[in-house]
Amino acid sequence: MDRRAFVRLLAAAPLASSLKDTPAPPVGAASPEPGLPPEPLPKLRIVSPYAGVAAPGMPGPWPGRVVAVKSDRCVDTVTSAADDAVVREMMARGMCALTGEKTPLAAWRRFIEPSDHVGIKVNCGGHPWCVSAYEIVAEIVRQTGAVGVPPTQVYVYERFQNQLDEVNYAPRLPEGVQIVAAETANRHADNRGYDPATYVEADLFGEEDTRSNMMRLCSQRLTKIINVPNMKDHGATGATGCLKNIAYGSFSNVARTHHHGKSHTYSFVGTLASVEPLRSRTVLQIMDGLRGVWHGGPFARTRRYVFYPKQILFGTDPVAIDRLLLDIIDDKRKAEGAISIYDRSPKYLKTDNGPARDADPNVNIIIREPGHVEYAARLGLGVADKAKIKVEDVRV
Amino acid sequence: MSLLLWLAALPCLVWTQGVDGAPSLKAAGIERVCVPSDQAPAWRQAGLTAVPMGEADLTLREAAAAPGIRARADRASATRSPWINANGWRFLRAPAGLYLYDLPAGKAALAAAEAYAYGVDAALKIEPADVESLGRMLGFLAALPSPATALPDVADFAVVDDASATMGEVLNLFVRRNLLFRIVPAESTQFRLSVRLGSPEYPQTAAADPGALALKVRRALGDEARSLRIFGSEVVIARLLADGTHARVHLLNYGGRDLEGVRVRIRGSYPAGVASVAGQGQMALDEHVVADGATEFTVPRLGAYGVVDLPAPK
Numbered sequence: 001m002d003r004r005a006f007v008r009l010l011a012a013a014p015l016a017s018s019l020k021d022t023p024a025p026p027v028g029a030a031s032p033e034p035g036l037p038p039e040p041l042p043k044l045r046i047v048s049p050y051a052g053v054a055a056p057g058m059p060g061p062w063p064g065r066v067v068a069v070k071s072d073r074c075v076d077t078v079t080s081a082a083d084d085a086v087v088r089e090m091m092a093r094g095m096c097a098l099t100g101e102k103t104p105l106a107a108w109r110r111f112i113e114p115s116d117h118v119g120i121k122v123n124c125g126g127h128p129w130c131v132s133a134y135e136i137v138a139e140i141v142r143q144t145g146a147v148g149v150p151p152t153q154v155y156v157y158e159r160f161q162n163q164l165d166e167v168n169y170a171p172r173l174p175e176g177v178q179i180v181a182a183e184t185a186n187r188h189a190d191n192r193g194y195d196p197a198t199y200v201e202a203d204l205f206g207e208e209d210t211r212s213n214m215m216r217l218c219s220q221r222l223t224k225i226i227n228v229p230n231m232k233d234h235g236a237t238g239a240t241g242c243l244k245n246i247a248y249g250s251f252s253n254v255a256r257t258h259h260h261g262k263s264h265t266y267s268f269v270g271t272l273a274s275v276e277p278l279r280s281r282t283v284l285q286i287m288d289g290l291r292g293v294w295h296g297g298p299f300a301r302t303r304r305y306v307f308y309p310k311q312i313l314f315g316t317d318p319v320a321i322d323r324l325l326l327d328i329i330d331d332k333r334k335a336e337g338a339i340s341i342y343d344r345s346p347k348y349l350k351t352d353n354g355p356a357r358d359a360d361p362n363v364n365i366i367i368r369e370p371g372h373v374e375y376a377a378r379l380g381l382g383v384a385d386k387a388k389i390k391v392e393d394v395r396v
Numbered sequence: 397m398s399l400l401l402w403l404a405a406l407p408c409l410v411w412t413q414g415v416d417g418a419p420s421l422k423a424a425g426i427e428r429v430c431v432p433s434d435q436a437p438a439w440r441q442a443g444l445t446a447v448p449m450g451e452a453d454l455t456l457r458e459a460a461a462a463p464g465i466r467a468r469a470d471r472a473s474a475t476r477s478p479w480i481n482a483n484g485w486r487f488l489r490a491p492a493g494l495y496l497y498d499l500p501a502g503k504a505a506l507a508a509a510e511a512y513a514y515g516v517d518a519a520l521k522i523e524p525a526d527v528e529s530l531g532r533m534l535g536f537l538a539a540l541p542s543p544a545t546a547l548p549d550v551a552d553f554a555v556v557d558d559a560s561a562t563m564g565e566v567l568n569l570f571v572r573r574n575l576l577f578r579i580v581p582a583e584s585t586q587f588r589l590s591v592r593l594g595s596p597e598y599p600q601t602a603a604a605d606p607g608a609l610a611l612k613v614r615r616a617l618g619d620e621a622r623s624l625r626i627f628g629s630e631v632v633i634a635r636l637l638a639d640g641t642h643a644r645v646h647l648l649n650y651g652g653r654d655l656e657g658v659r660v661r662i663r664g665s666y667p668a669g670v671a672s673v674a675g676q677g678q679m680a681l682d683e684h685v686v687a688d689g690a691t692e693f694t695v696p697r698l699g700a701y702g703v704v705d706l707p708a709p710k
Contacts (some may be wrong), residue, residue: 017538191628191657196683196694203619206611207477208573210619211627211659 043266044269045201050219050276057225058273058284060316062098064383064390066324067314069094071396075290080129082290086396087135091143093394094286094314105146111283114148119222120156121282123230123245125161129300130291132228134172136312140226140286141173141337149251151176159249160186168367182215182252183294190281194252195219198271204257204264212251218278225249227318230257231281231289231309233297233329235357236263238341238370240298241325242285242318243381246274266369270376272317287313287321294332295361305361307332319382322373327363327386330370338362406537407511409530410454410491410496417682418442424531430519430561449668456494460486462613463510464505465650465707475632480650484633485567486515488549489557489579492521501525506650509674509701512537513635513646533701536674537572540703550623551578553613556592562603563593569610574634576623589616591594619686627658627659632698636662643669645704647695655698657682662706669706675699 015075019165055061069090073296075082095107112118120140141154151174161181170179181313182193194213213224218225229245237244247256248270254272259263273279289309296305307327330341338361339348348364350356357363378382408430411417421429422443430449431439439446441540458704465478487510489496495518497507504526522530555570555577557563570577583590591598591613602609621627624636624645631651637644643666649655654675668684673695681693681704695702 187653188629189651189653189655191659192696194657195659196627196659196692197685203615204606206614208625209627210632253615273704 001360010034013038020201024219024324025069033120042202042204042264044267045172046199046271046275047201048198048214048276049217050198050280051359052276053280053372055318056280058279058318059284059320059380059382062315064320064388065098065315065317065392066320066389066390067094068311068324069097069396070311071293072226072395074310074377075308080291080306081305082133082135084135084138087290088139089388089395090312091136091139091286094312094396097392097394098314098316104143106197108143108147111226112144112147112149112211115142116149116223117153117221118144118149118156119157119217119225119281120332121156121225121227121229121246121249122156122164122167122169123228123232123240123249123288124158124160124167125292125300126230126232126296126300127163129164129303129306130230130232131167132230133288133290134169136228136286136288137289138227138373139151140165140170140179145174146389152178154178155180155217155222157181157215157249157253157371159183160214180217186255188253188255191252193217198275200251200275202264202268204268205259205262207256209253209256212256214275214278214342215250215252218281222281224284225278226284226286227286228281228286231287231291232300233264233305233341234368235297235364235365236368237265237269237372238368239322239325239329240378241322241375243269243273243322243376246282246318248279250278251275254335258287261349261366263366263369264373267375269372270379270381273376273381274379282318285313285318285321287317287325289328290315292328292332294329295338296358301358317382319373319377322376323384323386323389324391326373328369333361336361341368344368380393406518406534407497408449409507409527409534410449410521414552414692415439415442415526418444421527421531424527425535426527426531429533436488442465448679452518454496457494458486460495460496460497460507460518462499464503464507464652465652468707473648474488478651480631480633482568482572482648482650483510484514484571484635484648485663487511487516488571488577489567491516493517498523499523499526502652504530505674506648506700508533508537509657510648513648513666513671513701520692531585533674536672536701540672541705545639547639547642549578550576550643551587551637552576552582552617552621552623553589553591553610554578554580554587556580556583556590556591560593562600564592566593566603566606566609569606570613571633572615573610574624574626575610575614575617576621576636589613621663623663625661626659629655630658631655634660638664641708643706643709645706647702647704649698649702656696658695658698660695660704661690661692663690664709665689666706668693669704671695671702673698673702673706676702 092104101107157180159365162185162388183190199211234240289311374384411429428445430447432450436446439655441514498521504522635646684693
């Protein structure tokens with residue numbers, strides 16, 4: 001391998017442990033910052049019987065640190081197929097770079113113990129063109145196995161079974177790995193997979209069901225969670241990465257947050273991610289950027305808006321990774337002549353008109369809230385200040 | 397409502413086809429039919445309870461809408477807050493009224509349950525294909541444990557009903573949002589909130605958007621203070637009856653598909669009760685919790701209709 005590793009310090013300022021003193025976000029107050037929602041934020045109430053821990057998984061031991069492993073050979077842009085060997089090498093190099101360990105096994109042992117029940121939060125919403133890559137998921141399972149976790153203690157999970165069925169990870173994984181969903185489909189009809197005692201309550205649009213409950217799998221079974229989001233545009237949040245994948249992918253009744261052109265995702269995404277025990281147990285972020293979606297996300301029903309960042313991002317800080325993601329998506333959109341994810345102009349808004357949005361990258365159906373990343377930082381989930389994010393690039 | 401009236405509230409199948417169909421109706425579990433007067437004796441001879449009801453009688457009945465959900469893009473999201481056709485407001489407004497459902501296929505069982513839940517006298521015209529599902533529902537309703545005493549409605553606020561169509565739609569939205577009210581002749585100090593269209597708080601113009609008016613009332617009440625909340629669905633309408641001895645919760649699922657894990661919250665400290673669910677039978681309630689002056693429990697599975705009975709509060 002032609003390895004070129006270097007550290008790119010995005011700012012001279014030291015990686016401040018500024019999170020301790022970060023004031024609580026102004027719940028219910030208008031944000032004074034430009035580009036953020038002008039209206040008072042909704043009142044969100046967290047109910048959880050689980051106590052936090054001294055060193056929660058998010059932001060974990062490396063706040064503000066991201067390892068970006070890139071390879072021109074990781075995916076064939078004609079067929080969209082990934083190269084398994086290259087991906088495995090990227091995974092090995094990324095984990096070693098993140099942890100400073102010499103071997104992948106040692107790196108994985110920093111996060112996982114043989115007794116753990118390990119959840120792998122995949123993203124299947126971009127089927128068929130952009131989902132958590134089989135190769136990455138399989139490599140995670142392989143490495144947890146090397147650590148000593150039996151396959152039966154590994155859970156690949158999503159909220160909706162129909163999406164997992166479409167993607168069909170099982171043939172790529174060892175026998176015994178559990179593929180788990182909370183609901184059969186996105187119909188708001190199956191609640192048995194959710195924990196009635198652990199939820200965020202909010203009245204956003206006058207909906208009757210004001211609770212978003214955490215998956216039982218997360219609260220009652222898993223001891224560690226590895227988050228494997230994609231690099232995707234999102235009509236309500238601006239981009240969907242670590243934060244939204246772990247938050248909206250682990251709680252019920254979240255589609256209610258964006259409706260008729262308006263999105264409450266600004267504060268809701270980070271708040272969900274901060275709920276215990278999800279925050280403590282999510283110990284590793286592996287962002288699959290082999291493929292990406294620059295418009296129309298989180299879906300990828302056609303290849304029209306698919307692109308190929310050809311990279312995987314590693315870290316324990318979901319905010320830092322997502323802050324980079326915002327730029328990746330916005331830069332790609334600019335390169336394609338599309339409006340910025342930060343554009344709040346009503347002239348681009350065609351409320352609820354999905355077909356218009358799919359046909360034209362200069363159409364929004366909701367005002368996006370990329371500020372959700374910065375809000376999550378204020379909740380202590382990571383570092384959003386780009387000047388304080390340290391990126392280590394690794395070339396494979 | 398008296399107990400006798402309660403028991404008599406089982407809806408009646410309107411059947412205009414000949415008595416030849418009696419065996420198939422009986423096989424489906426239907427024991428009571430509303431038939432033209434001249435056919436009643438033959439039906440009785442065939443072993444069914446026949447209620448004489450001619451066309452003239454039917455036209456005197458108030459029409460009830462076919463219950464269920466439908467997509468109305470201008471009014472509600474298909475996936476988040478579907479548009480619900482429900483008759484609870486109509487029944488609460490005129491509980492002694494006589495009602496007639498004229499139902500398309502697939503609606504008979506829910507309609508029967510809805511009429512039963514509100515204890516009204518309803519006749520059902522159905523598609524013949526629904527005979528079996530209606531029979532199963534009627535059998536379920538007949539087998540439900542009878543309350544020892546008639547239970548009063550629980551209400552969180554009062555409504556002065558001016559009998560207008562506008563107010564009818566407001567009542568409809570109250571019911572659909574599970575806002576429990578009692579119709580009173582004049583604003584009442586018995587309740588901490590009274591709604592009268594034309595009052596300073598609720599001017600007539602507010603009724604132009606009944607959904608917004610319902611939301612205003614809900615927020616004035618405060619969700620924590622509401623006697624009843626439903627979580628895990630936007631398509632379940634509940635009716636709560638209670639006195640000092642016990643409580644009964646009627647759960648009507650308008651969504652057309654079974655729901656898993658409907659969470660119910662009721663003000664008050666109730667011991668664990670039992671659910672009777674159409675198509676499922678009796679089942680224990682899951683994850684019963686009493687905290688902060690309220691009782692919560694999960695109904696494991698809910699078809700078109702279920703009843704939860706809770707013993708006397710602690």
